[in-house]
Amino acid sequence: MVDDRFSDPLSPLLQRLLGGVPLLEESPTHVLEVVGVLESYGEVLDAYSRNLIYQGEQQFLNPFPVFRFFNGEFSLGRLWRHLNHDRINFEYAEYCQKAMLWHGTGGLDAFLESGRFTGICQQVAHLKQRHDPLLGLLSALFPRFLPELIRSAATTHALGQFWRVMSDLFLGLARAHREGRITSIASVVEFVKQGLVAAAGLPIRYAVQLHGGTVAILPEDAKLTFLTDVAVPYVEAVFLRGMPFLGTLSFNAQATQIPHDQGQFGYGALFADPLPTMGAGIPPSLLMQDMYRHLPRALEDVYRSQGRGVVDIHVKICMSFQKAMFCVTNGAINGTMPYPLDDPDPHHRSANRNHCMAWLERLRQARLAALEARGPETIRTPGHR
Amino acid sequence: MTTAAAPPILSLVLLAPLVSAPGLALAPGGLSPVWLRRLSLAVLTVQLLLMVAVLFRFDPSSGRMQLLEQVPWLGALGLDYRLGVDGLSLPLLLINGTLSLVAVAISPLTTPRPRSYFALLLLISGAVNGAFLAQNLLLFFLFYELELIPLWLLIAIWGGAGRAYAATKFLIFTAVSGVLILVGFLGLALATGSLDFSLNPALSQQLGLGTQLFLMGALLVGFGIKIPLFPFHSWLPDAHTEASTPISVLLAGVLLKLGTYGLLRFCLSLFPQAWAVLAPGLAGWAAVSVLFGSLAAIAQTDMKRMVAYSSVGHMGYVLLAAAAATPISLLGSLLQMLAHGLISGLMFLLVGVIYQTTGTRDLTILRGLLNPQRGLPLTGGLMILAAMASAGIPGMAGFVAELMVFRGSLLTFPLATLLSMVGSGLTAVYFLLLVNRAFFGRLATEPGGKPPALLPLAGFVQQVPAVVLAAVVVVMGLWPQGLANLAVASTSALGQPTGGPLADIAMAGTGQPPASGLLLEETAHGGR
Numbered sequence: 001m002v003d004d005r006f007s008d009p010l011s012p013l014l015q016r017l018l019g020g021v022p023l024l025e026e027s028p029t030h031v032l033e034v035v036g037v038l039e040s041y042g043e044v045l046d047a048y049s050r051n052l053i054y055q056g057e058q059q060f061l062n063p064f065p066v067f068r069f070f071n072g073e074f075s076l077g078r079l080w081r082h083l084n085h086d087r088i089n090f091e092y093a094e095y096c097q098k099a100m101l102w103h104g105t106g107g108l109d110a111f112l113e114s115g116r117f118t119g120i121c122q123q124v125a126h127l128k129q130r131h132d133p134l135l136g137l138l139s140a141l142f143p144r145f146l147p148e149l150i151r152s153a154a155t156t157h158a159l160g161q162f163w164r165v166m167s168d169l170f171l172g173l174a175r176a177h178r179e180g181r182i183t184s185i186a187s188v189v190e191f192v193k194q195g196l197v198a199a200a201g202l203p204i205r206y207a208v209q210l211h212g213g214t215v216a217i218l219p220e221d222a223k224l225t226f227l228t229d230v231a232v233p234y235v236e237a238v239f240l241r242g243m244p245f246l247g248t249l250s251f252n253a254q255a256t257q258i259p260h261d262q263g264q265f266g267y268g269a270l271f272a273d274p275l276p277t278m279g280a281g282i283p284p285s286l287l288m289q290d291m292y293r294h295l296p297r298a299l300e301d302v303y304r305s306q307g308r309g310v311v312d313i314h315v316k317i318c319m320s321f322q323k324a325m326f327c328v329t330n331g332a333i334n335g336t337m338p339y340p341l342d343d344p345d346p347h348h349r350s351a352n353r354n355h356c357m358a359w360l361e362r363l364r365q366a367r368l369a370a371l372e373a374r375g376p377e378t379i380r381t382p383g384h385r
Numbered sequence: 386m387t388t389a390a391a392p393p394i395l396s397l398v399l400l401a402p403l404v405s406a407p408g409l410a411l412a413p414g415g416l417s418p419v420w421l422r423r424l425s426l427a428v429l430t431v432q433l434l435l436m437v438a439v440l441f442r443f444d445p446s447s448g449r450m451q452l453l454e455q456v457p458w459l460g461a462l463g464l465d466y467r468l469g470v471d472g473l474s475l476p477l478l479l480i481n482g483t484l485s486l487v488a489v490a491i492s493p494l495t496t497p498r499p500r501s502y503f504a505l506l507l508l509i510s511g512a513v514n515g516a517f518l519a520q521n522l523l524l525f526f527l528f529y530e531l532e533l534i535p536l537w538l539l540i541a542i543w544g545g546a547g548r549a550y551a552a553t554k555f556l557i558f559t560a561v562s563g564v565l566i567l568v569g570f571l572g573l574a575l576a577t578g579s580l581d582f583s584l585n586p587a588l589s590q591q592l593g594l595g596t597q598l599f600l601m602g603a604l605l606v607g608f609g610i611k612i613p614l615f616p617f618h619s620w621l622p623d624a625h626t627e628a629s630t631p632i633s634v635l636l637a638g639v640l641l642k643l644g645t646y647g648l649l650r651f652c653l654s655l656f657p658q659a660w661a662v663l664a665p666g667l668a669g670w671a672a673v674s675v676l677f678g679s680l681a682a683i684a685q686t687d688m689k690r691m692v693a694y695s696s697v698g699h700m701g702y703v704l705l706a707a708a709a710a711t712p713i714s715l716l717g718s719l720l721q722m723l724a725h726g727l728i729s730g731l732m733f734l735l736v737g738v739i740y741q742t743t744g745t746r747d748l749t750i751l752r753g754l755l756n757p758q759r760g761l762p763l764t765g766g767l768m769i770l771a772a773m774a775s776a777g778i779p780g781m782a783g784f785v786a787e788l789m790v791f792r793g794s795l796l797t798f799p800l801a802t803l804l805s806m807v808g809s810g811l812t813a814v815y816f817l818l819l820v821n822r823a824f825f826g827r828l829a830t831e832p833g834g835k836p837p838a839l840l841p842l843a844g845f846v847q848q849v850p851a852v853v854l855a856a857v858v859v860v861m862g863l864w865p866q867g868l869a870n871l872a873v874a875s876t877s878a879l880g881q882p883t884g885g886p887l888a889d890i891a892m893a894g895t896g897q898p899p900a901s902g903l904l905l906e907e908t909a910h911g912g913r
Contacts (some may be wrong), residue, residue: 275756275828307839312758 009368010360017356020341022189024323025328027373029302031186033320034327036299038188039323040317043294044287046095049163058156060208061124061149063134088293093159093287096238101155103237103262107229108158108204111159111222112151120217121147127210153216162230165202169195174296185327190310192331200227200335207385227335235332238363239325241269269325270366274318288314291321322370333359391452394439395468395518398478401432402485403511412506418499425489427501429510433482443475445871448878450520463574463582464527467520472875473649473719474517476868477642480726483857484638485510487850488631491734496629502543505535508778509635516643520652522570522582529566529643532653533559536632536640544627551620551627558610558620565607566647572600573655589656597659602651605663611644614704615674618697625693631736633689637696638730642722645703649879651717653707660710667708668794668801675701675808682815688736690747691819692729695775698808699725705798705805706790714793715876716869721790723868724774724782724861731771731854738764738851739823742843748819753828761843765824767855772816774858781862 013023014120024030050070058072067074069090081087092346104112111117129136139146173191176182182191204226206218218224233244244258244267252258259265292313295303303309303316338355339348405428409421416424436641443451450469458466470478489506497501511534515528524740533556541552574580576596577588589597610617621641625633653660660667678698685691706718739754740746742761755765774781787809794802860866 167830273827275753275759308759308842312839315758 001276010364013360013368013371014353014356017330017333017360018341018353020334022185022327024185024189024326024371025373026185030300030323031183031188032299034185034188034324035174035182036296037291037317037320037324038170038327039174039296040294040299041212041321042174043168044088045163045167045170047088047290048090049160049167051088051090052093052156052160052163056153056160056206056209060153060210061132061135061146088290089286092290093163094156095286096234097152097156097159099120099241099243099268100159100234100237101152102243103241103265104233105236106232106233107224108155108218109226111218111229111356112154114220114311117151118147119216120219121150124150124210124215124217127213127215130307131211150217153208154206158204158224158230159234161204161206162226162234165199165226169199172315175221181205188295188327189330189334192328193335196227196231196335199231200225204225204230232332232336235329238268239264239270239329240268240366242269242271250299266362266365270322270329270363272318272322272367274315274322274367285314288317288321291317318371322367326371329359329363389669394435394442395452395454396469398432398435399468399511399514399518401511402428402514403433404505406507406511409502409507410815412500415605416500418494418496421499421503422489422492422494425507426486427563428507429482429486429489432510432514433479433486436479438480439470440475440479440623440871443470443472443871445472445872446546447860448472448874448876450673450829453520454521460581462523463521463580464523465521465581465583467524467583468518469520470518471878471881472872473646476719476723476872477639477646477726478514479721481513481639481641483799484634484726484730485513485810487730487734487854488635490850491634491737491847491912492629492631496543498542502539505539506631506635508535509539509640511631513639513643517646521585522573522584524582525647525651526563526567526570529647530563532640532643533563538629539632540624543629543632545629546627547623548627551623554620555624558613558617562610565603565610566651569604569607569651570601572596572603576600584654586654586657589658592882594658594662597656601652601656602710603662604647604656605667608644608647608652611647612641612700612704613644613697614670614700615677618674618678618694619694622690625689625733626687630733630740633733633737634730636724636735637692641696641700642726644701645707645718645722648704648707648781649715653710654879664710665798666707668798670803671701671703671705671708672804672808673701674698674704675805676811679808679811679815683811683818685815686748688739688748688751688819688823689733691748691815692732692736694728695732695812695815696725698812699729699775701808702787702790702805705801706796708792708801709797710799710879711793712873712877713789714797716873717786717789717791717793719876720782720786720865720868724786724858726864727782727854727861728771728775731851731858732775734851734854735764735768735771736879738843738848742840748822751823752826753824755824756828759840760824760828761840763845763848764843764851766853767848768824769820770855770858772813772820774862775816776813780859781863782865783856783862785862785865 015021016023026035051069054071055068062068069087119329125135125139128146129139134288135146147176169192172195173182173188176191182188202225204218204224205216205219205220205222207214207216224230241262242265295317299320299340300313303313306316336355338351339345341352343349343352405424409424409428439452448471449469453467453469455468456466458464485506489503492506502846509532512528512532516525516532519525519528537556537559540555541548544551570582571589574582576592579585579588589600592600606617610620613621621636624636628636642904674700678694678696678701681693682694682698684695702721703718703725706714706721736746739751739761739806743751743754754760755762762775768779774783777783791802791806791809794805
C-alpha cells in the first residue's frame, strides 16, 4: 500500500490526487503535447471505432475475414494502399480488443460469463447451423468454439462503441483548446472527467442481422453502461495490464517472467517502454505510426525542432501519449471517486483515500518519470568535440 | 634516368602526396578547413586514380618487379632511387590509397591547426607509398622512418588526453624498430660487401647461417615491433586509444602492414635459409601472438583497445602464414593483410562514430545502440558486419584470408595452425561481447529510470566512408579471385625455394594445388 512516509515515491502523487491536483505536472509544453496528441489519438480512434463496429456488425462469424479492414469499401486502389501500408494500423485496435477479451473485468465480462449470454450463443448457433454447414460442423465438434467467437465479436463491438465516445471527447478537447477553454493540465483532466461522467450512463448494446432476423448479442436490458462496464475495464486491460507484445519481447511464462495473477500484469500503455525495442506492453510503432498521420501541425513542429527531429518522432509521440494517458487515467480516477474531494466526513475522505491508493499501487511500476515537466537531455560528455 | 618507356607512373604516385604536403603546409592565404580538406581529398583522389592506372598497366601473370623506375641518386652511399611494384606491393598500395582518402574524408573540420594536420596526413600517405614501392633497402628505410614522424606528431598533437604518453611510447618502440632494421640492412651490406643495398635474395647465400640468423633476427624484431607481435605490442593499444579516429584507421589499416610487408619482403626473401631454420619458432610465436591478442581483447572494456588487441591477434595469422611459406599460405598472408586493413579500418571508423556520438567507448556504459530511432542503427549494423567479417564468417573478406592462411599452414605447422584457429574462434567471442554489450539490450538511460537520454544523430553522409569500406569487405569476400589473381604470381615467387632447408618447408605441403587454383576450388564449393 501507499506509504505516506516521505520516501515513498507514490506519496506525492496521493497528495496530488486528494488535493485535486493533476498527476501530470503543469507546463505549457505538457498542455501542447497532451492536447495535440489526444487530438491525433481522437482521429485515430475514430477510424478504429468505425472499423471495429463494422467488423462486429458486418463480419460477424465470418470464418475468413480477409478484407475486414476495408469497411466494406473494397477497391484495387484501397488494396494497394493496404498492401503498401499506406493506412491506419487496424491491427492495433484488434490487439486492444484481445487484451480486453482476455483480461475480462467489469460488467461486460460478467455478462459474457452469464447463462443469459450462453442462451444467446445457442440461439446464434441454431440460426447459423441451418445456413452455414462449416460453422455447424465446427460448432458440433467444438461446442465452445462458437461462443468464443461471439464473445470476441461482442468485445469488438463494445470497444468500438467506447472509442466512438472517446474519439468525440478528444476531438472536443482539441476544439475547446482552440477556443481558449483549455489552458492547463488541470483543465484537461477536468474536461476528460466531465466527458467520462457525462457518458457514464450511455448504454452499451450490440445486435446483429442473421438471415433476415435480428439477434441482440448485448441486449439493452442487460443494462451494460459505458463507464463501469467498458471504460474502466478498458483502462484496466489496455492502460494497466496489457500483454507482452508478440515480436517485441519474448516473455517466458514457464520461467515465471509473466505473473500467474493476471491482476499483476504491468504491460499496459502506462508501463510501456517508449523505445521501440525491449519494451513490454503496447508497441509504440503501430499506434504511433497512426498518430503521426494525424499529428497537429503545431505539435509536429515542436517535435521537429527537438533532438533528432522526425527520426525519432514515434518515440516522442509515445512519450507524449503516455503523458496524455496519465491524464485520462487521472480523469477516470477522479470520475470514479466515491465522494467529492471537499467532503468533510472522515469516513468519506478515507474511502476516497483508499480509492486513490488502490489506483496508485497499480501505477507503482508505471512510467512515472513521464509525469515530470522536464524532458530528456542530449548526452554531453567529455568525449564530445 | 627512367628505364620504363612509359611515363614514370610510380614516381607520380609517390610524389603526388609528398609534393602536395609541403605545398599545403606552406600555401599562402588563409585557406579554410573546408578547402584544406577538399584539396587533400583532391590530391588523394589523384593518387588513387594513378594507382588504378598502375593496376591497369600491371601484368598479374608475372611474379617479377614491374614498372621499374631508377634514377641514380647517392650511389656512394648505396642509396639509389629505385621503384617497382609487384603483386605483393600493389594491393597494399591500393589499400593505402583508399584508406588515406577515407582518413581525410572523416577528419572533422573542427580539427585544430588544420593546415599542418592535412599536410601530415598527405605526408604519411606518400611515405607509405614510398616504402611499398622502394626497391632499395636504404630507400625503404628512409620512407619507413619518414612515416614515423608525421604519425608521432599526429598522435602527440591531435590525440586524446593521454597523448603525450602514447606518442612517446610509440616513438621509443618504433625508433628501436627502425634501428634494428637499419642494423639488419647495414649488416647485410657489410657482411656481403655489396654496398648498393639492392634487394637481392642471392646475397645472403654467401653468408654463414649464424650471420644470417643474427641479421634476420634484427629485422624480425624490428618488424615484429611494427606489426606488432607479442611481446612488442604494448605501444599499439595506447597509440590507438589516444589517436583520433582517422589516425587509428590509417594506423590499423595501413601502417601496421609495413611490418608484415617487411617480414615477407625482407626477412623471407633476403634470408630464406635462416627463415627456414626459424620457421617452426616463428609459427609458435604466431600462435602465441594470436592467442594473447585474442584473450587480451576479451578482457578489454574500451572498444578501441579491444579492436587494437584484435589487431595483435590477427597479425599473428600473417606471421603464421609467412612461416609456413607455402604458395597458398603466402597468398593467404597477403589476403589477411588486406582483409585486416579493411576490417580494422572499418571498425576504428565505427568506434569513432560511436565515441563522437555518445562521448564514450566504455563497454560497461554503452547499451542498446541498435535502437532504430534513438540509437545508431546503421553504425550498429555495420559493426555487426565488421565483427562477422573479422570472425571469418563466409562471404566476407576475413573468411577468405583466414581459410587460405589455415589451409596453407596446416600441413606444415599443424599445432600452431590449430592454436591459431582457436584464436579465430575467440575473435567471435570478443566481438560478440562488444556487439552484445554496446548494441543490444535497452538503450542506456539516465540513472533513476528517467527518460532515455538523447544521443545526437549520426548523419548518413558521416557514415558514407564506413558504408564504402563495408561494401569492399563484402565484395572481397564474394569475389576474392580478383585480388588473388593479381597477387598469386608474386606471392608464389616469394616462397620459391632458393635452396637449402626452405625447399623442405615449401615442399612440406606437397600435393597441395597451386594457390590460385585452390582459391577457385574453395570458392566454387563454398569453402568446404
